Amino acid sequence: MAELSYRDAVAYGIAQEMRRDPALVMLGEDIAAAGGVFKTTVGLVEEFGPDRVRDTPISEQAILGAAMGAAMTGIPVIAEIMFSDFLAVCWDMIANEIAKSRYMTNGQVSFPLVIRTANGGGARFGAQHSQSVENWAMMIPGLKVVAPSTPEDVVGLMAASIRDPDPVIFFEHKSLMAGKAEVPDGEIVDELGTARVVREGSDVTIAALALMVPRALEAADRLAENGISAEVIDVRSLVPLDTATLLSSTAKTGRFFTVEENPRLCGWGAELVSIISEEAFWNLDGPCVRITTPHIPLPSAASLEDLALPSVDRIVETVTRSVDGGGSA
Amino acid sequence: MAELSYRDAVAYGIAQEMRRDPALVMLGEDIAAAGGVFKTTVGLVEEFGPDRVRDTPISEQAILGAAMGAAMTGIPVIAEIMFSDFLAVCWDMIANEIAKSRYMTNGQVSFPLVIRTANGGGARFGAQHSQSVENWAMMIPGLKVVAPSTPEDVVGLMAASIRDPDPVIFFEHKSLMAGKAEVPDGEIVDELGTARVVREGSDVTIAALALMVPRALEAADRLAENGISAEVIDVRSLVPLDTATLLSSTAKTGRFFTVEENPRLCGWGAELVSIISEEAFWNLDGPCVRITTPHIPLPSAASLEDLALPSVDRIVETVTRSVDGGGSA
């Protein structure tokens, strides 16, 4: 049992897998000697050498092309795209090539490939370096999508993503990097497609992801003081999606909320709400409510960014108001 | 009153606006002498000359960069991206630059800019030339999103999009191109953010877009034979979204369905269902149900593509089963 920061858990998880599979390689900008701009790959080039931990030019299309070509010819690859906002400059590689090629070729190729990227706000980096784009990935058939909220999950889901023979987009949250937690000794391998009930409750279900998980948990504490018992689910994996856990929790509580950092329209919460409101309709005691970043680009100033991202206060107020009045967000 | 194909309506609508505003220009691949690969820009270079209707290299980032830079310095622009799948190669320009720059600069710049693109399936073009990506655009704050289903709407919404001072993504559906309809004489200018009830009904509300509108209408005919009165709404504009029309129809019918061509996860239907199931919850007599393309890349073979896209049969069956049993899609 060692205490590990979320940041360090990234390199820890990758190292576990690079030791296990000598074929596994990594590429990205400034990931080798510099250890990554978020210091998430510190020590890897020292242990595994520059052929396995490879610096690249600022050529995101070439990075993912190299990753794709290597993966489809038998080399498992981890590619880093520094900020998730930059997925946009190589979106063709992700959405049109990597995601579709297995289906298009009727299964002739596989893509043991993980695209890691720093996602999310809270660092006052402004609209082009703060986005939560997990919904971009979720909407593309052929991609698996993971977003851990704890150091242990970083390690375990990293291992699961690397071992998965399909392409996984792995979102590391910028504002969770510094957080520390105990991580068990020995090999850690988690399972994709499994949500986790991180707090049990009986009145409402709150589904959250990444940075929103600790906020939902804190909100649940405050809601408990107000007499509302909230069950909090860390969704962890958007694709595959653990609908069973979401549906059974909602069947129990009768109320479903999401806490989302992505902007409002077509977020992952819209998908979850649609599933719940179709399949658990007769269990619902009131409307499903999404607590999201408003549908605006993210502002840079600290005071504005704090207003934009879902806060503990906003979660508490929205859930309370909704439970009390059956109203809207 | 003249009969116009959807295809011809595109050039007709653009010409109306180019005559009105001598500053308006257009650029894209093979749009000038060739008249566009879908023949949607035939005659424009002849009337307005090669300086206003400009062929480009295969450089989608440069195309949209040119459009953005021109728009922000006072020249209204229409940019064509040949197939909507190719939005992925210039997604950074759209999602990170064009959509965000007004907000980031606190309103210093405007983008009188329309990005036209051929969207959707049914042409047996395979996974990289058949996507419905209107949900990609809807999820980005700062973009307006339009998808007409009739020749008259093509003309009127094109004019509204061009006159709008904000960036609009204008989706032209490949499989509607050949369809003809009467279009009134004289100037036609429609309004963004207005859905249209294209068939009134009392039992269920069906929201559809583009190619799915005629299918929903045909399904409504068949449902009527089965004793189900369907109200069909052509959503037309995803951003701004006419929630008033959707909510009031659902308040009347008590049941809400979407017919969507985009793949299932995080489609525009998920957003609509989330809005309805939050704000019209107490009006609902049963679950909201989405009828979508499954969450797979689109296959090329005619037999497979027909199975993938929502068909009239599937709409009829799903609505009937749901109304009868309250069940799922």
Next chain:
Amino acid sequence: MPTDPAYDYALRPPRLPDPEDRSLDDAPIDQETRLALYRKLQELRQWSKRAHDLFLQNLVKGTTHLSLGMEAIATGFGMALKPGDYTFATYRGHAHSLARGMDPGKALAELLGRENGVLGGKGGSMHLTDVEKGMMGSYAIIGAHLCIANGAAWSAKMRGTDQVAVAFFGDGTTNIGAFHEALNMAVIWKLPVVFVCENNLYMEYTPIDAITAVPNPAADRAGAYGLDPIIIDGNDPDAVYLAAVDALERARRGDGPSLIEAVTYRTGGHSRADPAKYRPEAEVEAWKDRDPVPVYHQRLLRIGVPEAELGDITREVAATIDAATEFAKAGAHPGEETLMTEVWADGGSAWRN
């Protein structure tokens, strides 16, 4: 297979290949190889014509991009590539697929959207792939596959094999960003990859000169990556073969990538929808004289191959293509049972439990 490295196959200016040029008659290529080149050329030509006939019969539903007139490039490279090598092509990838040994029947069946197609009907005309044969895919969005070819080359290098990846693309593709990123990475990582620009003078309907800052869209960019400019007659199977052998050898030696511009012309339209009316008639006529099939036929006659032998090859190929057509037409239309398969490596498409 090794050729005389000093042999000069480069296209001399003017850029238009000269059909009267006899200089490659005595190229260091043995007759057996040349007959194999001729057979391959016939196969690609006859297959493409058959695909065209099948459109006209309305049996091909989507779009299709033929290589009619351009087959010498796929032919020359197809002959020079070794079994383990990797080919990456565009939507105009039929010739390259067949040149690697894809079954012509399964290829046609794919165009017809049949279950017995090489992709079970899922991919279609623009995505022909046959991984077993080293045909790593046909990519329909301009640019990406140059980057992907790098990845396969990188993989070969990491695995310590002598495999080479070859990416074929058009003149128009040299103006998209991915071209630039791919070339730079290939050079800095010294990857065993060969980039082959099929310069058919048109990007779809627009002449390439109208939209490109330099006259030779690929060769004039070679220097930007420290590479040699190489321009060859893309209508001459011998010139292509010699250039291919050199570039592949260079890659196998560990000397890194090459960029080859093969000048050619397509006889037909860009795709089935295109009557190709935008081209000056004189240009079309001039290139008719350079059609690789009769031009190569003449060379073989000049170097002493009996006409009858060439006739036999042509007829044998015709029989193959007929059989392939029958095979394709006999295929069933794929149904519900395959729609949802092969999104994931487990064979399925489940995104939820």
Next chain:
Amino acid sequence: MPTDPAYDYALRPPRLPDPEDRSLDDAPIDQETRLALYRKLQELRQWSKRAHDLFLQNLVKGTTHLSLGMEAIATGFGMALKPGDYTFATYRGHAHSLARGMDPGKALAELLGRENGVLGGKGGSMHLTDVEKGMMGSYAIIGAHLCIANGAAWSAKMRGTDQVAVAFFGDGTTNIGAFHEALNMAVIWKLPVVFVCENNLYMEYTPIDAITAVPNPAADRAGAYGLDPIIIDGNDPDAVYLAAVDALERARRGDGPSLIEAVTYRTGGHSRADPAKYRPEAEVEAWKDRDPVPVYHQRLLRIGVPEAELGDITREVAATIDAATEFAKAGAHPGEETLMTEVWADGGSAWRN
């Protein structure tokens, strides 16, 4: 402002600028202009240092990318540009913004995330923009703004003005696809645009040579677009000014774009998070001798400007920067009332009725 076109300001090999080089002392630039250059240089330097101090006081919350050591480029161009011209910069855009006349207080306030910031706190350090001054934005994702600058240049051409657009970017940016697309389009459309590569030898933490196929990342690519390779000493305000005047003239004459590689070095880290330990100490030392402020100071003394005059300028600038700091610190933190404004041209952000 017109300079002697024959005057040679190009950097001679070796690439490292030589601080002992006296050849530009007699460059055809009048003393008034040179004093203005010196004042601008001081302003950019002192402002950047102040921004750095404000981090250390933990008043700047996000990231920041300073131009310390690189200010001569913004200075030289800032002087050569006319009021209507367009500047497009990167996240490292403070110097370029100030060089166009952005209010130094509003610029600092933006870094501090205040309501009185030039963007009301919405954009932050990486997005400084002042459209009234021709500062058309700072773009934080590599590559895009070269394409956007083309658009502004195209617009100027369509409107028949003589405006020129200038895009500044780093050495690392030459390896992204958008660079290639932008250059090609600028040339074929003969746009009045100047591309200025600030080659500070590093892409973030990685030496540019390690990841680039050619030694001069911009100049060695010029030929790929039919442009002349131009390399200048980016630490010499006079060299930059002369090159800028030439390139702007060329653009205004209708002769199309230029690509200029200005060699420079940043004194500090890539961004506030970076201690810049990855650089060899000898290299850092060597470049200290080439710091544009003392080097230019020496030149002005050599050509007869009294030391006292330079001292006055320095002190006047210091007073401005102090006032700017007070202005910035006094700003309020923006609140709820601005969060949802200016998504759309109507000033609001409504996406529904």
